[in-house]
Amino acid sequence: MQKVDVKKMFGGSVKAWRKRLGMSQEQLAERADLHRTYVSDVERGARNLSLESITRMAYALNITVAELFPTEQPNG
């Protein structure tokens, strides 16, 4: 299996998109109807989010789920 920590990769991606959009964690949390601490946990790679929560984050960032993931295999 993959050595890359997908939770950390995903968290970094959420954070990068959020900053690109000039949103605070509070604003993202509000848009996603989640707690700010949850968003914070996600961004530091501490959450193994479900398909539905991933979709909710993408929706709040106004991007597709696909855009939250690298287009290249991390090991390729």
Place this chain on the structure above:
Amino acid sequence: MQKVDVKKMFGGSVKAWRKRLGMSQEQLAERADLHRTYVSDVERGARNLSLESITRMAYALNITVAELFPTEQPNG
């Protein structure tokens, strides 16, 4: 929030990729180190998979996680 059932969308995507690769559910399950019934549940949209399980499915299909998701917003 989205009206599209993301679990069903994801399941359909896994199934389409699996068939494109000429794999049986048994073969995919074995490659992903999961039970065949789990793969079957995923494909019919009955599972809200975690980030790590999603990654495992993509890895077993030899594709990126991004490739399991549509590149267009379902509602856009």
